[in-house]
Amino acid sequence: MSAVSTRRRFIEIMPFAGVALLAACSPKVEPPPAVVNTPAPPPVAATPAPTPPVVQEAAPAASAMPLVDETAAQAVALGYVANHTRADTVKFKSYVVGNQCSTCALYLGKAGDAEGPCPLFPGKHVAAVGWCNSWVKKA
Numbered sequence: 001m002s003a004v005s006t007r008r009r010f011i012e013i014m015p016f017a018g019v020a021l022l023a024a025c026s027p028k029v030e031p032p033p034a035v036v037n038t039p040a041p042p043p044v045a046a047t048p049a050p051t052p053p054v055v056q057e058a059a060p061a062a063s064a065m066p067l068v069d070e071t072a073a074q075a076v077a078l079g080y081v082a083n084h085t086r087a088d089t090v091k092f093k094s095y096v097v098g099n100q101c102s103t104c105a106l107y108l109g110k111a112g113d114a115e116g117p118c119p120l121f122p123g124k125h126v127a128a129v130g131w132c133n134s135w136v137k138k139a
């Protein structure tokens with residue numbers, strides 16, 4: 001090898017040697033610490049949905065039993081009317097003004113009730129102001 005070629009060769013490799021020397025002498029750069037995955041926080045309990053207001057069912061009617069139908073055979077036979085003022089005084093001479101179911105001994109309704117049971121009409125209610133020919137004075 002000639003001196004020119006040696007010098008040329010030196011010039012060619014010098015930049016690479018310098019870079020290599022700098023890389024070897026420079027402090028190593030530590031990679032950033034790995035991010036440790038922390039467990040996800042527990043899910044926040046969802047606020048319970050507001051409960052819908054409780055709808056109160058309407059109180060059952062005072063009477064769960066149907067009223068006596070004035071046109072039913074038993075009612076016609078006894079002259080029952082839902083209002084004593086309509087009593088057939090021609091056919092039923094026993095009617096006395098003011099007599100009504102609420103003052104009858106057979107009436108099972110409570111004082112003040114608009115209607116109540118009567119053993120002559122099972123499964124039905126009679127009106128407190130009703131009347132029939134079987135009226136008996138309450139003791």
Ligand code: SF4
Pocket residue numbers: 080100101102104105106107108118119120126130131132133134135136
């Ligand atoms: S028996 Fe008395 S309570 Fe019964 S329907 Fe006749 S009047 Fe009313």
